[in-house]
Amino acid sequence: MKLSIIVPCKNEEGNVTKLYEEINRVLDKLKYEIIYIDDGSTDNTIEELRKLYEKDDRHIKVLSFSRNFNKEAAMLAGLDYSSGEYISIIDADLQQNPKYLKEMYEFLENNKEYDEVAMIMKERNAESKFMAFCKGAFYKVMNKLCDIRLEKAASDFRMFRKSVKDALINLNERNRFSKGLFSWIGFKIKYLYYDVEPRNNGKSSFGFINSIKYAFSGILAFSSKPLKLSTLLGSLSVLSSIVYLIIVLINLVSLENILIHILFIVMLFMFGIQFLLMGIIGNYISIINTEVRKRPIYIVKEKLGFNDETIL
Ligand code: UDP
Numbered sequence: 609m610k611l612s613i614i615v616p617c618k619n620e621e622g623n624v625t626k627l628y629e630e631i632n633r634v635l636d637k638l639k640y641e642i643i644y645i646d647d648g649s650t651d652n653t654i655e656e657l658r659k660l661y662e663k664d665d666r667h668i669k670v671l672s673f674s675r676n677f678n679k680e681a682a683m684l685a686g687l688d689y690s691s692g693e694y695i696s697i698i699d700a701d702l703q704q705n706p707k708y709l710k711e712m713y714e715f716l717e718n719n720k721e722y723d724e725v726a727m728i729m730k731e732r733n734a735e736s737k738f739m740a741f742c743k744g745a746f747y748k749v750m751n752k753l754c755d756i757r758l759e760k761a762a763s764d765f766r767m768f769r770k771s772v773k774d775a776l777i778n779l780n781e782r783n784r785f786s787k788g789l790f791s792w793i794g795f796k797i798k799y800l801y802y803d804v805e806p807r808n809n810g811k812s813s814f815g816f817i818n819s820i821k822y823a824f825s826g827i828l829a830f831s832s833k834p835l836k837l838s839t840l841l842g843s844l845s846v847l848s849s850i851v852y853l854i855i856v857l858i859n860l861v862s863l864e865n866i867l868i869h870i871l872f873i874v875m876l877f878m879f880g881i882q883f884l885l886m887g888i889i890g891n892y893i894s895i896i897n898t899e900v901r902k903r904p905i906y907i908v909k910e911k912l913g914f915n916d917e918t919i920l
């Protein structure tokens with residue numbers, strides 16, 4: 609197999625067939641497989657995929673999860689089950705035009721020294737200014753806090769050689785933040801630009817709250833600095849309380865009236881810091897907890913197009 613195309617799908621009944629047709633048109637004679645991962649869709653995605661498989665079992669493979677595990681898990685399943693010399697990840701909703709698959713493929717064919725091509729979105733047409741600002745801020749914070757460098761706006765829309773896939777699969781952490789993992793494993797990456805298209809059908813699964821959760825899990829996965837923050841803030845608050853004590857001792861008489869207010873402020877401040885730090889530590893502990901439990905990252909309920917030999 610020359611090229612494996614991984615497509616995570618959650619509620620994409622109106623997109624999977626169109627995507628297949630587009631890919632088929634663009635790649636034409638190339639030996640490729642499309643691995644659709646139905647990530648616990650609640651619409652008719654799996655029925656559409658079964659139909660597609662019946663129509664073209666030479667190109668179509670399907671994995672269906674027992675429930676929604678998230679896009680990261682779907683991408684990993686795709687990697688685990690792919691057999692291509694090159695592997696690519698693309699969204700199901702046609703926001704990432706399949707014509708770029710050809711571009712990435714040709715680049716890798718002609719530039720043996722590169723291991724990977726990652727697409728950077730030029731502009732996100734449908735995205736609000738607010739969301740764009742939040743994303744910009746996230747990349748700034750992430751790059752300050754973490755030891756790895758994240759290329760701003762580089763998506764999961766990529767193509768890479770098998771060696772990159774093997775490296776990714778070998779990272780067996782459960783809390784997966786693939787943008788970070790892609791950066792952490794290294795390799796020689798070429799960045800190309802693409803225009804984001806509007807979503808073909810359905811609606812985005814990543815709302816504002818989900819994006820915040822995702823950003824936060826990325827920071828926790830790749831940086832220990834928030835943990836160290838506790839020492840810094842702790843020392844600062846102790847220091848300020850000592851300074852405060854000195855001020856109170858010096859101005860004992862004149863301060864009497866506002867003392868009670870200051871006391872409240874200080875108490876609130878201290879409680880605030882305590883809770884903040886407990887929260888941060890709690891989050892790290894929860895990550896350790898999931899890593900220690902070693903539950904599988906996904907559970908496959910149904911497979912189409914895979915021989916038993918490919919089952920992991
Ligand atoms: N997706 C998935 N599991 C999820 C959420 C999303 O497999 O829990 C898939 C989705 O079907 C799509 C891709 O991930 O193919 C990107 O999702 P979406 O278009 O909702 O995100 P956005 O483009 O808004 O970032």
Ligand code: MG
Pocket residue numbers: 699701703807812
């Ligand atoms: Mg999308």
